[in-house]
Amino acid sequence: MPFLTTTEAGVPIQGPTATLIYDDWYPALRTETLRKNKLAKAMLLGIPLVLGRRNDGRVFAMRDNCPHRGIPLSEGWFDGQRVTCRYHGWEFEPCSGRCELIPSLTGKDHLDATRIYATAFNCEERDGHAWVFVPGLGTGKRSQGAKPTVPELAKFGPRYRTAFLTADLPCNVDHGIIGLMDPAHGPFVHQAWWWRSRTSIREKTKRFEPIPEGFRMSAHAPSGNSAPYKLLGVYGQPIETTIDFVLPNRRTEVIRCGDKWFSSLTTVTPVTASTCRIDVIAAWNVFYYVPLVTPIAKFFGARFVRQDQVTMIQQAEGLKHNPSLMLIDDADKPAKWYFALKQARLDAAGGGAAPKHPMDGPVELHWRS
Secondary structure, three states: OOEOOEOOOOOEOOOOOOOOOOOEEEEEEEHHHOOOOOOEEEEEOOEEEEEEEOOOOOEEEEEOOOOOOOOOHHHOEEOOOOEEOOOOOOEEOOOOOEEEEOOOOOOOOOOOHHHOEOOEEOEEEEOOEEEEEEOOOOOOOOOOOOOOOOOOOOOOOOOOEEEEEEEEEOOOHHHHHHHHHOOOOHHHHOEEOOOEOHHHOOEEEEEEEEEOOEEEEEEEOOOOOOHHHHHHHHHOOOOEEEEEEEOOOEEEEEEEEOOEEEEEEEEEEEOOOOOEEEEEEEEEOOOOOOOOHHHHHHHHHHHHHHHHHHHHHHHHHHHOOOOOOOOOOHHHHHHHHHHHHHHHHHHHHOOOOOOOOOOOOOEEEEEEO
């Protein structure tokens, strides 16, 4: 179950809005929620969606509005092949959005129903997510240029365990993302015997390098003050971790220890301009044969994500008053890179020059955490 972000009175908490990035893939929902001949609703970038799975197994995503009178298509029916509007019975092929039938038409009508389309989005299934490509406003289903590759979690062998976590955040996607990449909050937000404490804070040096539309924390030995990383020491092999951030919203982490590995893909997805959702999918072959590893990992992972969520809820209370904010020195340098990368992409999408990367080359950053 996703964690919800509301006040004690049940009122949703909302803060300032953010400019959104289009022409990219976003995870809409987990495909395990798509039942046979059933429709599911989701919201991406303020766009209401209806999703389902056809009889042939293909997943689809449509705008949750009938083009006739605007009623949500999710209120209608789905037989595994067509989505039927409950208002006037219009039937649509869901992957293309093409109207296949208008029951009210007679032989005297000249309207060709198949020339009418509901809005349908490119939709692909990866790692249990239904990924939806959201084109730029006004560009139609197929925007100009080649689409980016559908994101997929890295795996390094055929045998592995997986886990998934999600949480709704009452902040815009910018605050969600810079919170995700913030290296200094760990000892304060994630205080726990199984992770770290305030007394474990120490100075760290990390090397970063530019990658297309993002940046990489170069391969390094993981933090010695984090208990989960220490557990990998039982394998007696050097431990190395690499962390990437890539626009619009993706953080990947890969930990290698000989032939053992852990991989995660974390996304912060704008639900609306003022709210977002964090999704974490992970795979690993470490402790593969140890009983109960997966439920234990899910339990502590949920605790970890909940700590971030509670902090975001508290931050949202302050952001409602539109305070002045700041980014400081090396600990906030990744956040500065993110905003520069995002602005460059937005400028390019608006007809400006090709995006310029804010990093000229590798750089070392220093902070305490």
